[in-house]
Amino acid sequence: MWVIATIIAALAQTGRNAAQAGLTGQIGTIGATAVRFFFGLPFAIAFLIAMSFSQQLPVPTLLTFAWAATGATAQIAATAFMLITMRGQGFGVATALMKTEPVTLAVFGTVFLAEPLGPARFIAISICVLGVILISGASWSRANQRSVAIGIVAGALFGLSAIGFRGAILSLPEGGAVLRASIVLVIALTMQTIAMLLWMALRDRAALGAIARSWRISIAAGALGAFASLFWFIGFALTSAANVRTLALVEVLFAQAVSTRLFRQGATPRQIAGIGLVVTGVAVLIRVA
Template sequence: MIWVAATLIAATAQTVRNAAQAGLTRDVGTGGATAVRFVFGFPFAALAFVAASVWMPLPSPDLRVIGWASLGAVAQIAATAFMLLTMRDRGFGIATALMKTEPVTLALIGAVILAEPLGPARLGAIILATLGVVLASGASWSRAAWGPLASGVLAGALFGLSSIGFRGALLALPDGGYVLRAVTVLTITLGLQAAIMLAWLALGDRAALRGIVSQWRISLGAGALGAFASLFWFIGFALTPASNVRTLALVEVVMAQIVSGRVFRQTVRPVQLIGMALIMAGVGWLLVVAAG
């Protein structure tokens, strides 16, 4: 069950990275803060790649690997754009809940594209945990317009598609252990995303580009955390279907609610407690199914 440990490490590192990126948003804007995870994460991935190559031969990526990695890279950038659009229109609570529908779409896409077995038990666990996220978000759905709802679900689907691309690239590598394959695909993916975001900022938002350079210390920290989190996401993807990884990662919602209550003294409503219980039940069910 190495994928379980890898997923929990990735979710924790991602939470810290998100906090670092949030601090940058005020100074460099949304586009600049989004670019940080890719532009400043790539050097750390490349360094890990070079270090690994000193000790052992790395797998050689072919066009299939590049194709899958490109799919994941572009889908992740597009998903981020739709996520930010949803947050702008409907706020953080609804946007977060809609993003977390990703495991459901991910399981369906994986069954179609990668022919990964779904099964009623696994699908039931994923749906149960996802329903828990919707309730635990505490979002007010009565005033949610169809446009933002559609963009939020689309963002979740695109995040799911990006995970499929990353897992496809990992499976397409001809040899190497799960760590070596994760390092290789991570380096390719972040290299593509860094190039895309640098070109985007150079053409359309040079102020943000100058901003992330001027804030290079914080940007480096966020980039390092992002690369570290992505490495462990990829290790998880190399060992089990991506929907298993992303469903287990929903425990992050429970941890965030606990921190909000204890640290920030925010009130948790009964329906949110029910949602957290459903998340834990769904995740537990998934782990039982995955253990066979």
Template sequence: MLWVATTLIAAVAQTGRNAAQAGLTGRIGTAGATAVRFIFGLPFALIALAVAAAVTTLPMPDGTVLRWAVTGAIAQMLATGFLLLAMQGRGFGVATALSKTEPVTLALIGALLLAEPLGWSRIAAITIAVAGVLLVSGADWSRLGRRSVFQGVAAGALFGLAAIGFRGAILALPEGGFFLRALTALALSLAIQTVLALIWLILFDRAALGGILREWRVSLAAGALGALASLFWFSGFALTSAANVRTLALIEVPLAQVISGRVFRQSVSARQWAGMGLIVLGVAWLLLAVVG
């Protein structure tokens, strides 16, 4: 059950990173805010990898690991962009909730690509938790624009594909404990993402690159929180199926609501409280299913 602890730590760190990135979007644009988590996260991952290399032998990635890592890296970059666009259009809490339809698509993709078993109990737990997410969003679905729905759901689907790619890379590494393999896969993925982000910004959005440098303090904080969150996400992926990790991670939604209330001054309705109750129920059911 170590994956439970790693997932909860990751969820807390990611909520802080999302809040920092959401604030950057209006100042440096979606592309710049998306790139921050990779460009400023990579140095922290490389420092941790260097420390690990000083005391043990690192697993060497092969072509299979690289293919999985590239899949996860690109999918995560696209997912982050869609999430920030949704945040800009519907608010922090709503966008986070829409993106959290991820566990459904993730469970299906995991079953297809990694042969991870589903089971009716896990499917029911995931469904209940995701239903709670939709309630927590607090959105008036009759007035919600199709673009916002598409952006949020697309972010969730792509985050799911990214999680599968990262788990595939971790499992394909030939040796090492779960934490060492997670760290190696993280550093490789962030290096790929940093190169791609810098190429995009240099070619198409140099103003955003300048903005990132001007906002280096917030960018550094977002990068540090992002690297910390990613390391614990990857550790969770090394220990259990990505669907289990990302369903438990729905605890991030109530955390986002707290951020929405305290930082962005958004109130919490009775329907949202009911949704949070469903999330807790679904997560508890998942944990019982996994333990059983």
């Protein structure tokens, strides 16, 4: 079930990214990032209300809010570091550095949630990450140490955010995977919406007006974002966050397939080798998870 949930989340996130990409030129990077929280929250709340008619909602504890706050804050910070890396080194290097997330995530899971890593899982995760780095086609000759360090920190923060969300889900006293994922999603999106609203009200009020004017495509991006996040969280409820985020690397394969099919962009030998590594790593991970 966690494999299905993760693949659904990866597909939905691809659609959300496409919608957000069209918004960046209209409302700026910060505005496009905020859209996923502002317009995703109403959909998350509506889904949770619908579930409340058939199930008893567990009451979140202080630990739930603490874990959710950790995940929400780390995710916002990771996004900021990611944007800094992209400005300094370009998309290829930044993407490759972001995809080191599963490695640091596996370590965080062992330290903070006492989730056993094991040599087989670590090898599978490392194979997948290496494959994605090869697929990215990043030109490392121009990468400076500062930007590389910032990119690795961003990947680590994305990993920490996943640990925070899984910790929040596990802290709920009862309920199925979908129900607990829905509750934590609403809590996290509420925190992130408040934080982004305060920041933009103080530092970027023009972007708030631009978001309001682009509400139609923002709704689509928000809906897809909430849908993707729900299935990420369902995956976190069913297995370790490292397993989910490693399998999520298949999103790179989706992107490569689209490039080949629609844009007639053939894969280089280096990228073909990377694809083989990702497929191998995912197969090993599913077998040992």
